[in-house]
Amino acid sequence: MKAHAGPAEIARVCERIESLGFKPHIIPGEQRTAIGITGNNSPIDPADFEDLPGVAEAIRVSKPYKLVSRETKRENTAVTVNGVRVGCGDLVLCGGPCSVESRDQILECAHAVKAAGAQLLRGGAYKPRTSPYSFQGLGEAGLRYLAEAREATGLGIVTEAIDVETFDLVESYADCVQIGARNMQNFSLLRRAGRSRKPILLKRGMSSTLEEFLMAAEYILADGNYNVILCERGVRTFADHTRNTLDLSVVPAVQSLSHLPIIVDPSHGTGKRDKVLPMALAALAAGAAGLIVEVHPNPEKALSDGYQSLDPAQFAELAEDCRAISALLTSRRRVPVLAN
Ligand code: PEP
Numbered sequence: 001m002k003a004h005a006g007p008a009e010i011a012r013v014c015e016r017i018e019s020l021g022f023k024p025h026i027i028p029g030e031q032r033t034a035i036g037i038t039g040n041n042s043p044i045d046p047a048d049f050e051d052l053p054g055v056a057e058a059i060r061v062s063k064p065y066k067l068v069s070r071e072t073k074r075e076n077t078a079v080t081v082n083g084v085r086v087g088c089g090d091l092v093l094c095g096g097p098c099s100v101e102s103r104d105q106i107l108e109c110a111h112a113v114k115a116a117g118a119q120l121l122r123g124g125a126y127k128p129r130t131s132p133y134s135f136q137g138l139g140e141a142g143l144r145y146l147a148e149a150r151e152a153t154g155l156g157i158v159t160e161a162i163d164v165e166t167f168d169l170v171e172s173y174a175d176c177v178q179i180g181a182r183n184m185q186n187f188s189l190l191r192r193a194g195r196s197r198k199p200i201l202l203k204r205g206m207s208s209t210l211e212e213f214l215m216a217a218e219y220i221l222a223d224g225n226y227n228v229i230l231c232e233r234g235v236r237t238f239a240d241h242t243r244n245t246l247d248l249s250v251v252p253a254v255q256s257l258s259h260l261p262i263i264v265d266p267s268h269g270t271g272k273r274d275k276v277l278p279m280a281l282a283a284l285a286a287g288a289a290g291l292i293v294e295v296h297p298n299p300e301k302a303l304s305d306g307y308q309s310l311d312p313a314q315f316a317e318l319a320e321d322c323r324a325i326s327a328l329l330t331s332r333r334r335v336p337v338l339a340n
Pocket residue numbers: 098124128179180181182203233265268
C-alpha cells in the first residue's frame with residue numbers, strides 16, 4: 001500500500017481479495033502496510049488490485065515462502081516481546097537456564113540475567129529430551145515459577161511448547177513461545193502457533209536447509225501470526241569438536257530473503273561453555289538481532305545442558321562484550337534500520 005493508505009483503503013483491498021476467494025494478510029510496517037494474499041492455486045493478475053485506491057504496487061512473489069519473503073515486505077519486521085522490540089536494530093539479550101528446575105533456581109537466574117542487562121528470560125518447563133529417562137521439565141509448576149520471575153524482574157518470558165496438547169497452557173504464561181529445533185517441521189504445532197496471539201521463537205531444525213526453515217515460518221504466518229523470530233542454533237555436521245555447527249552465514253542469508261528478525265543461540269550452537277562467548281560476538285558481528293544464551297546459577301549441577309551453560313559472572317561478561325560490539329556496529333551503520 002502507499003504510505004498514506006488508511007484503514008478504509010486497506011479494508012477495500014482485503015474485500016477484493018476475499019471476493020476472489022483468497023485470504024488477505026495485513027502486515028503492518030513502519031512506512032507502509034503490506035497485504036499478502038494466500039489461498040490461490042494459480043497466479044493472480046496484479047491488475048485485479050492495481051486500480052484500487054491506496055495500492056502502490058501488486059507484486060508476484062517468486063519464492064515458495066510468500067508472507068515471510070522480503071518480496072512481500074521490504075522493511076524489517078520488529079517483533080515485540082513484553083515491550084522489547086526484537087529486530088529494530090537494538091541488541092536484545094535473552095538469558096536463562098535450559099530448564100526451569102525450581103522456584104529458587106529460576107528466580108536467582110532471572111535476577112542475575114537482569115543485572116547483566118538482559119531483557120528476556122528463557123527457561124523450559126516442557127523439555128524435548130533425547131532420552132525418556134532424562135529430566136522432562138516441571139510442567140505447569142515451571143511455568144508458574146517463570147511467571148513469578150517475570151513479576152519479580154519485569155523480564156519477558158521465552159519458554160518452549162513441545163506439543164499441541166500443552167500449547168494453550170504454555171501460551172497462557174509465555175510472552176514468547178519457543179518452537180524447538182526438533183519440532184521445526186511439526187506442522188500441526190506450527191499451525192497451532194499460527195493461531196496464537198503470542199510471538200513465536202522458531203528455532204532452526206538441526207538438519208534443515210534455509211528454505212525449509214523459512215517454509216516452517218511460513219506455516220505460522222499463513223495461519224495469521226506474523227510475529228515470528230527466527231533462531232539459528234547450529235546444525236548437524238561431521239564436525240565433532242562442537243555439539244552442532246553454528247551456521248552464522250544463515251544470518252545474512254535470512255536477512256536478504258526475509259523481513260523476519262533472526263537471533264542466534266550460541267549455547268546449543270556450540271554445546272561447550274568456552275565457545276559460547278566468541279560465537280556470541282561473531283553472531284552479532286554477522287548481524288543477528290540478538291542472542292539467546294543458557295545461564296545457570298550452578299552449571300555443574302544443571303539438570304540439562306550444564307556443559308554449555310554460563311554461570312552468572314560469565315553471562316555478565318558476555319553481555320558487556322556484546323554491548324561493545326553492538327555499539328560499534330550501530331555507530332558504523334550507514335543506513336538506519338527501518339522496522340515496524
Ligand atoms: C533449548 O532451547 O533448550 C532447546 C532444546 O533448544 P533446541 O530446540 O535448539 O535444541
